[in-house]
Amino acid sequence: MTTTPTPRLGAHGTPTKPLPKIEAAMAPFFAAAQKHRLVVQRCIDCGALRYPARELCSTCLGSTTEWIAVSGRGEIFSYNVMHQVYHPAFAGDVPYAVVIVKLAEGPMMTTSLLDCPLECVRIGAAVEVAFEDLSADVTLPKFRLIDPPEQP
Amino acid sequence: MSQTHRLKGKLAIAGLGVTPQGKVYDRSHMGFAVDAVRLALLDAGLERSDLDGILLNPGLAWGPAAMGSYNLQQALGLRNVRLSSTMNAGGATAGAMIQHAALAIDAGLCSTVACVFSDRPLKSPEEHTNVKNNGGASSYVFPRGLDAAHGQFGMNAMYAMVARRHMHTYGTTQDHLGAVAVTQRHWATLNSAAQFHDRPITLADYHASRWVVEPFHILDCCLVSNGGVAVIVTKAEHARTLRKPPVYLWGMGQGHPGGDIRETLTSGAALAKATAFPMAGIETTDIDVAELYDCYTFTVLATLEDYGFCPKGESGPFVSDGHTGVGGSLPVNTGGGQLSSSYMWGMTPIAEAIVQARGEAGARQVPKHDVVLASGNGGLLSTHTTLVLSPLPS
Ligand SMILES: [Zn+2]
Numbered sequence: 001m002t003t004t005p006t007p008r009l010g011a012h013g014t015p016t017k018p019l020p021k022i023e024a025a026m027a028p029f030f031a032a033a034q035k036h037r038l039v040v041q042r043c044i045d046c047g048a049l050r051y052p053a054r055e056l057c058s059t060c061l062g063s064t065t066e067w068i069a070v071s072g073r074g075e076i077f078s079y080n081v082m083h084q085v086y087h088p089a090f091a092g093d094v095p096y097a098v099v100i101v102k103l104a105e106g107p108m109m110t111t112s113l114l115d116c117p118l119e120c121v122r123i124g125a126a127v128e129v130a131f132e133d134l135s136a137d138v139t140l141p142k143f144r145l146i147d148p149p150e151q152p
Numbered sequence: 153m154s155q156t157h158r159l160k161g162k163l164a165i166a167g168l169g170v171t172p173q174g175k176v177y178d179r180s181h182m183g184f185a186v187d188a189v190r191l192a193l194l195d196a197g198l199e200r201s202d203l204d205g206i207l208l209n210p211g212l213a214w215g216p217a218a219m220g221s222y223n224l225q226q227a228l229g230l231r232n233v234r235l236s237s238t239m240n241a242g243g244a245t246a247g248a249m250i251q252h253a254a255l256a257i258d259a260g261l262c263s264t265v266a267c268v269f270s271d272r273p274l275k276s277p278e279e280h281t282n283v284k285n286n287g288g289a290s291s292y293v294f295p296r297g298l299d300a301a302h303g304q305f306g307m308n309a310m311y312a313m314v315a316r317r318h319m320h321t322y323g324t325t326q327d328h329l330g331a332v333a334v335t336q337r338h339w340a341t342l343n344s345a346a347q348f349h350d351r352p353i354t355l356a357d358y359h360a361s362r363w364v365v366e367p368f369h370i371l372d373c374c375l376v377s378n379g380g381v382a383v384i385v386t387k388a389e390h391a392r393t394l395r396k397p398p399v400y401l402w403g404m405g406q407g408h409p410g411g412d413i414r415e416t417l418t419s420g421a422a423l424a425k426a427t428a429f430p431m432a433g434i435e436t437t438d439i440d441v442a443e444l445y446d447c448y449t450f451t452v453l454a455t456l457e458d459y460g461f462c463p464k465g466e467s468g469p470f471v472s473d474g475h476t477g478v479g480g481s482l483p484v485n486t487g488g489g490q491l492s493s494s495y496m497w498g499m500t501p502i503a504e505a506i507v508q509a510r511g512e513a514g515a516r517q518v519p520k521h522d523v524v525l526a527s528g529n530g531g532l533l534s535t536h537t538t539l540v541l542s543p544l545p546s
Contacts, residue, residue: 020297080312081366086305098304100313112302123320140301
């Protein structure tokens, strides 16, 4: 049986958003994010890029891997708008968008947007990475619209 | 006319057992499973001692269920079982169990196999007050580290991404998704066993229903149900001696395309049918009624396209034009499906396919039911199974 996430409590007893547990395979990704660099895995054997991390390359089954910096640019490939509250820390945010960004280099990332009103979220919009420092260990790569709409 | 496949019509479904479904709390997942097998044996006119195979698809309440099929054997008091496995390919498992049972019987490993699904994700009101994790829909949230950090929780949100991309690529609209929900609810009103048989809806009701995660309203999402279903497979010549008319297995196949579904927007149906339809000796146009796995309204749309009932991207207008409804050219999910009847993973479409093939569907019986399609779908359009069933041996 799966369980719902247990909310962490912040300074005032309010739930805080879940931080990702940093698994060994993804540690270089989070280490780079702390330095505000976006990286993905690259197979040294065949050059294929992958995200999230895998131990062996699903293109050639090679196991020699490096992490390389990517441009941080891409476009919104798809999105949803969350209305139901699955975690109490998001209760004040609904409705909010979660997006899939297709990076210029190819890999797709499930992520979210900074400073983007819902009505401006559209498939094909150009975005670039923007880092949100959440804790001493965790910086989350999010994205911003490259051409934000004029504010009224 | 190509040569008939040697398996066509050789195996048959002899028994179907369906427990009460939905907000039913008087049994555990194991109790539902045992009861479903008991009902399937009664339906077939078989004794417990006639069963020598047991395949189990464990729902969430089973937990990891490493020894699930053995535990079910013990609960059923079965001796000398010759085929036993606990199987999981998500919502495609039910079809896969029937396929594996048929192949094992044909190979002589065993003679009569019960294929079983049960689950009990819903807690009763009393249980709600006593447990921290209240089960129900929250059982399907599946929190994933990075996704959860961005506020994405659960299968609803993941399917919503694919549905949104389909809308962008092909012009599928919110009305098209709604047409699936409204059409299936209409079918459910003709099925007294459906959880929502007494609540018809209009397209306006659909649009007014609450959002879960856009583009999905609550009426785009399948139900969460307690209950169990068992299907008994045996050789056709054996099935002909039993209580119910056999439902013959004409064709079967699986399709698990791999790659990134978010880019292809295509289920495994096209691959699975390429195996199943030639075995059955049919084309898509020969199918009289289709019971399609419907975890979401969108899943029905993608599946209709991938079986070739309409061109890719044109499923929305196909459903909105009424083809899949009562009196339509291709009745689909005639019991209300998982959106309106009950959610037994892949067993819901298979159970309805059996009922329609036998002509036992009462008010919702389709007039022509010689060729009946049942599909299973697991993950994010990740796994797929096809069954072609018929009341005719060939
Ligand atoms: Zn490689």
